[in-house]
Amino acid sequence: MNDTPRPAEKVESPPETEEEIKHRLAWEAEMIAEADADIAAGRLVDSADVDAWIDSLGTDHELPVPYSGR
16 A cells, blocks of 8 residues: 555646726725735834744743834
8 A cells, every 4th residue: 555645736726807896996096005004104014023923932931913103
């Protein structure tokens, strides 16, 4: 008996319809505009704070989730 795991078969999703593409692109544009507004308003979190938080996860001294303070 061979105990070597078989590679997972790739399951392809059907292609997006024209309507699905339009909907996805509109949603993406909305999310980008929201992000741009956050940046313009100064609602940012320093990447060093995010890295420190991530590194603390699963330790005895987990840091609180960093926020922009705005």
